[in-house]
Amino acid sequence: MMEENSMPFCAAGKHAFPPRAHATMHAHKQADAIAAYAFLSQGYVLPLLGHASSALIPLLVFAVAVLWMALVLRRAPKKQQQQVQEEGAWVRPLRNVPEVVSAVGLLFGTFNITNVLWLTSPHPITHHHVRLALTQVAQKVELMQLAVVWRRLWPWFRRMAHLEVDLEVEDDDPLEVCSRELHAPYNWSRGPLWRARLVPLEPSGPGQYRAALVFSVHHVISDGTTNLLIEKDLLQALNAAATGCSPNLPSRYLAPALGSRTAAASRYWLPSLGFVLAAIRAAFTTAFSARSALKHLPRPGPVKPLTKILMHEFSAEETRQLLAHFRAAGLRVHSCVTAVAGLALHRTAQQFTSLRLGPMQVIQEQAVNMRRYHPQHSEGLGSMAFLTTQQHSVRDGSDTFWPLAHEIQDKLDRSLEVTRAPLRTGSLGWLCSAIIPMNLVLARLGCTSFSYSHICTSNMGDLRRIFGENAGGGGGRPVQLSGLLRTAACELVGNLCSINFQTLEGRLTLSLDYYTNKMTDEAGQTYFTQLIHVLTELAARGVPPPSTAHRAGDGND
Numbered sequence: 001m002m003e004e005n006s007m008p009f010c011a012a013g014k015h016a017f018p019p020r021a022h023a024t025m026h027a028h029k030q031a032d033a034i035a036a037y038a039f040l041s042q043g044y045v046l047p048l049l050g051h052a053s054s055a056l057i058p059l060l061v062f063a064v065a066v067l068w069m070a071l072v073l074r075r076a077p078k079k080q081q082q083q084v085q086e087e088g089a090w091v092r093p094l095r096n097v098p099e100v101v102s103a104v105g106l107l108f109g110t111f112n113i114t115n116v117l118w119l120t121s122p123h124p125i126t127h128h129h130v131r132l133a134l135t136q137v138a139q140k141v142e143l144m145q146l147a148v149v150w151r152r153l154w155p156w157f158r159r160m161a162h163l164e165v166d167l168e169v170e171d172d173d174p175l176e177v178c179s180r181e182l183h184a185p186y187n188w189s190r191g192p193l194w195r196a197r198l199v200p201l202e203p204s205g206p207g208q209y210r211a212a213l214v215f216s217v218h219h220v221i222s223d224g225t226t227n228l229l230i231e232k233d234l235l236q237a238l239n240a241a242a243t244g245c246s247p248n249l250p251s252r253y254l255a256p257a258l259g260s261r262t263a264a265a266s267r268y269w270l271p272s273l274g275f276v277l278a279a280i281r282a283a284f285t286t287a288f289s290a291r292s293a294l295k296h297l298p299r300p301g302p303v304k305p306l307t308k309i310l311m312h313e314f315s316a317e318e319t320r321q322l323l324a325h326f327r328a329a330g331l332r333v334h335s336c337v338t339a340v341a342g343l344a345l346h347r348t349a350q351q352f353t354s355l356r357l358g359p360m361q362v363i364q365e366q367a368v369n370m371r372r373y374h375p376q377h378s379e380g381l382g383s384m385a386f387l388t389t390q391q392h393s394v395r396d397g398s399d400t401f402w403p404l405a406h407e408i409q410d411k412l413d414r415s416l417e418v419t420r421a422p423l424r425t426g427s428l429g430w431l432c433s434a435i436i437p438m439n440l441v442l443a444r445l446g447c448t449s450f451s452y453s454h455i456c457t458s459n460m461g462d463l464r465r466i467f468g469e470n471a472g473g474g475g476g477r478p479v480q481l482s483g484l485l486r487t488a489a490c491e492l493v494g495n496l497c498s499i500n501f502q503t504l505e506g507r508l509t510l511s512l513d514y515y516t517n518k519m520t521d522e523a524g525q526t527y528f529t530q531l532i533h534v535l536t537e538l539a540a541r542g543v544p545p546p547s548t549a550h551r552a553g554d555g556n557d
Contacts, residue, residue, distance in 0.1 A: 088147075088158050088159035088160050088161045089158070089159045090151070090156055090157075090158055090159075091142075091146065091156070091157040091158060091159060091254065092156065092157055092254075092257070093151075093154055093155065093156045093157075094148070094154075094155045094156065094157065094220070094257070095257035096257040096258060096370075096383075096384070097386065098219070098223065098383040098384060098385055098386065099220060099257060099382070099383050100155075100433065101432065101433040101436075102218065102219040102220035102383055103148060103155045103220050104433040104436050104437070105219060105220070105433075105436055105492070106148060106186070106188050106218060106220050108436050108437060108440055108492065109183075109185050110305075110436065110489050110490065110491060110492045110493075111218065111219040111220070111488070111489060111490065112181075112182055112183070112184075112186075112216055112217075112218055112219065112488065112489045113216065113217050113218070113219050113222055113223075113224075113227060113486075113487075113488045113489075114178050114181050114182045114214060114215070114216040114487050114488070114489075115214075115215050115216075115227050115228075115231065115484065115485065115486050115487075116174050116175070116178050116212055116213070116214050116215075116483075116484070116485040117212065117213045117215065117231060117481060117483075117484055118174070118210070118211075118212050118481070118482045118483035118484070119210065119211050119212070119213060119238075119479055119480065119481060119482065120204070120208060120209065120210050120479075120480045120482050121209050121210075121211075121242065121478050121479045121480065122207045122208070122209070122478055123209060123242055123478060124200075124209050125198070125200070125209060125210075125211040125238075125479065127167070127169050127198055129238060129241040129242060130167060130196070130198050130213065130238065131165060131167050132237070132241050133234055133237035133238045133240075133241050133247075134165050134167055134196055134234065134237075135163070135165050136237045136240075136247055136249060137230065137233045137234050137237050137249060138163055138165060138192075139163065140233070140249045140250065140251050140252060141230055141233070141252045141381065142159075142251075142252065142253045142254045142381070143193075143217075143221040143222065143226070143252075143254050143381050143382065144163075144192060144194055144230070145159055145160050145163055145191070145192070146158065146159060146160065146191060146192075146193065146221055146254070147159075147160055147188060147189055147190055147191030147192070147193065148188045148189065148193065148220060149189050150189075155220075157221070157254065160190070160191040160192065164191065164192055165192075165196075166192060166194070166195035166196065167195070167196045167197070167198065168197055168198070169197070169198045169199075169200070170197045170198070170199050170214075171199070171200070172199065173199075174199045174201075174212035174214060175309060175311070175485075177197050177199055177212075177214050178214050178309065178485065178487065179306075179307075179308070179309060181195065181197060181214055181216045182216070182307055182309075182487060182488075182489045183306060183307070183489060184216075186218055188218070188220075193217065193218040193220065193221050194215070194216060194217040194218070194221075194222075195216050196213060196214065196215050196216070197213070197214040198211060198212075198213055198214075199211060199212040199213075199214065210482075213234075215227070215230075215231065215234075217230070219383055219488065220383055221254070221381075221382065221383060222381070222382070222383060223369070223382070223383050223384055223385040224367070224369075224385065224458060224460050224486060225369055225371065225379075225384070225460075225466075226381045226382060226383075226384075227486070228460065228463065228466045228467075229252065229379060229381065229466065230252075230381075232466055232467055233247075233249050233250070233252070235467070235477075235479060235481060236248075236249060237249060238479045239477045239478060239479045242478045242479055243478065252379070252381050253380075253381070254381055254382050255377045255380025255381055255382045255384070256377070256380075257382070258370045258371070258373070258374050258377060258380070258382075258384050294451065294454075294496075295349075296349040296350075296352050296353040296357070297348070297349055297352055297496075297519065297520075297523050298352055298520045298522065298523055299448055299520075300448075300516060300517060300518065300519065300520045301446075302446030303443075303516045303517060304443070304516065304517075305439070305440070305443045305449070305491040305492060305515060305516060305517040306491055306515070306516045306517075307487065307488070307489045307490065307491050307513050307514075307515055307516075308513070308514055308515075308516060308521070308524060309485070309487050309511060309512070309513055310511065310512045310514070310524070310525070310528040311485055311509070311510070311511040311512075312509070312510055312511075312528075312532050313483065313507055313508070313509045313510075314507060314508040314509070314510070314535070314536075314539070315507065316505075316506040316507050318508070318536065318539040318540075319503060319506055319507050319508040319539075320506070321539040321540065322336075322508065322535065322538060322539045325538060325539070325542045329402055329405070329406075330406075331402075331405050331406065331409055332409060333459065333461075333501075333503075333508075334366075334409075334412075334457070334459045335405050335406075335408045335409035335412065336405050336538075337457065337459065337499065337501055337510070337535075338364060338366065338405075338408050338455075338457050339401060339404045339405035339408055340401075340531060340534050340535055340538070340544075341364065341455050341457060341499055341531065342362040342364065342392055342394040342404065342455070343394060343396065343401060343404070343530075343534060343544060344527055344530035344531045344534055345360075345362055345394070345454060345455065345527065345530075346360050346362070346394045346395070346396050347396060347530045347534075347547055348523060348526050348527040348530050350396065350547065351526055352523070357396070358395070359393045359394065359395045360393070360394050360395075361391060361392075361393060361394075362391070362392050362393075362394045362454050362455070363389060363390070363391045363452070363453040363454050363455075364389070364390050364391075364392065364408075364453065364454060364455045364456070364457065365387045365388070365389050365453045365455070365456040365457070365495055366387065366388050366389075366390070366412065366456070366457050366458075367385045367386075367387060367456065367457070367458040367459075368385065368386045368387065368388050368416065368422045369384065369385060370384040370385070370386055370422060371384055372416070373420070373422075373423060385458075386422040387422075387456070388412070388415050388416070388421050388422055389453060390408065390411050390412070390415070392404060392407065392408065396547045397547075398543045398544050398545075398546065401543065401544045432452075432494070435450055435452070435492070435493060435494050436492045436493065438450055439491075439492040439493075439517070440492055442517075443492075443517050448517075449492075449515075449517045449518055450494060451494050451495065451496060451518060452494040452495075453494055453495040453496075454495060454496050454497075455495060455496065455497060455498070455499060456490070456495045456497075456498040456499070457498070457499045457500075457501075458486070458498065458499070458500045458501075459500075459501055459502065460486065460500075460501075460502040461502060461503065462502075462503045463484065463502055463503060463504045467481065467504075481504070482505075483504065483509065484502065484504055484509065485509070485511055486500045486502065486511065487500065487511060487513050488500075488513065490513065490515070491515035491516065491517060491518070495518075496514070496515065496518045496519055497512060497513060497514040497515065497518070497519060497524070497527065498512070498513040499511070499512055499513075499531070500513065510531065510532070510535070512524070512527065512528045512531065514527070514528075533545065
């Protein structure tokens with residue numbers, strides 16, 4: 001493993017120019033020309049880029065990224081109008097922060113959301129039945145009929161001239177199909193902004209047919225709640241098709257841009273600016289602070305930015321034990337899993353250093369469903385997930401875990417219910433979308449990506465609130481949902497990884513999305529192993545296991 005300060009961030013970090021003495025030999029003869037050359041070449045700028053931090057290079061390429069984005073936006077209207085053969089109705093402009101940020105992601109080929117649904121049935125799950133069900137659902141769900149078209153340099157939702165159902169049958173591992181679909185682009189001016197892939201699986205026994213349905217929707221029109229509501233209707237339509245009935249599906253319309261009016265209020269500009277400045281400060285903390293995990297994790301080399309997925313499903317008994325321990329401590333699942341994520345990151349960093357690490361600063365983002373502030377839109381569809389950020393000092397020790405979980409829960413409750421931070425940070429929060437083209441530029445230069453947080457957590461809770469009591473069987477429904485994976489392509493945003501979790505039929509499922517331009521495969525696998533190990537031991541013993549990462553004989557920091 002390379003030492004921390006010996007690994008350059010890009011080719012500029014290597015001394016590719018003559019040394020100082022050579023550059024200044026003729027300074028008296030060619031003062032003006034050599035002055036500029038010497039400043040760049042003799043160790044003032046380029047070595048600084050190579051050894052300072054991943055936070056410095058993005059600041060220098062920011063102008064390039066913004067110029068690139070401006071050129072794309074300037075060309076987008078003409079290019080898109082050529083692709084639209086028949087004009088559909090304009091619906092509304094994209095307004096709130098999640099929609100605008102996701103539109104930037106759409107421009108640069110990221111921010112896709114993909115769910116994998118594992119299905120079982122006493123009858124074969126056929127392409128015909130799935131296409132019929134998807135068509136019936138798409139006719140009732142407005143966002144499945146939308147495209148994004150640029151109108152006067154601003155993105156608008158526009159209804160497609162004709163409904164299209166993008167469904168294909170794949171013969172591969174469902175997670176491999178999921179990974180491909182996660183990174184596949186959309187024709188966003190024509191639509192649709194969703195697609196489905198059916199993966200037939202081997203029967204588990206006589207009359208026990210299985211299949212996986214890989215369902216992808218872009219974040220610009222969807223979020224976790226939206227996907228699950230669509231999938232609820234899809235299961236209903238599939239069961240109707242399997243029994244030869246007509247489904248009674250609800251009509252679901254694109255909700256108003258929640259938070260857009262609040263974000264436009266001038267009194268929230270200052271808190272919103274504070275949010276953006278805090279993100280910049282966090283970027284320097286993650287990059288420069290000796291107490292940051294980034295200082296100890298191995299740095300990925302020049303790679304294509306991709307989202308990789310690791311998944312684990314806990315048994316019903318393990319889930320029951322975990323919930324019992326969490327409730328006994330007066331804590332919710334979200335706070336405890338977030339605390340486990342911080343502890344696992346500390347132990348992962350310890351795996352890659354010979355020093356005994358002390359307290360570590362961990363910056364964590366948590367996805368917030370904005371429908372909580374708009375109960376009249378509790379089942380509204382659209383992109384309505386904001387982020388709230390917390391910073392914690394994480395120490396490795398069984399006696400520090402429960403206090404950390406309580407601290408996380410108290411901070412989150414204050415942020416959501418007292419200060420209502422997600423409502424106050426939307427005015428200028430869209431500026432954070434500049435990180436997407438910035439990281440794309442850095443990736444093409446072979447440089448380390450820009451990060452302003454370590455972990456993002458997304459919790460959909462107990463899925464019985466969406467699918468009902470018998471999602472996994474019963475109620476006379478032949479097609480049953482036996483498993484669910486949620487993932488999103490966020491490799492160009494500012495966190496190292498994302499953790500998605502939910503409970504289905506009494507079983508906790510947790511998945512890790514890690515990004516190849518932020519974490520190496522070794523670091524991602526190690527982190528996931530630590531996550532599952534800590535949660536498994538918590539279920540069995542009620543406390544995290546003692547750390548075994550530190551090697552005997554290592555010194556203290």
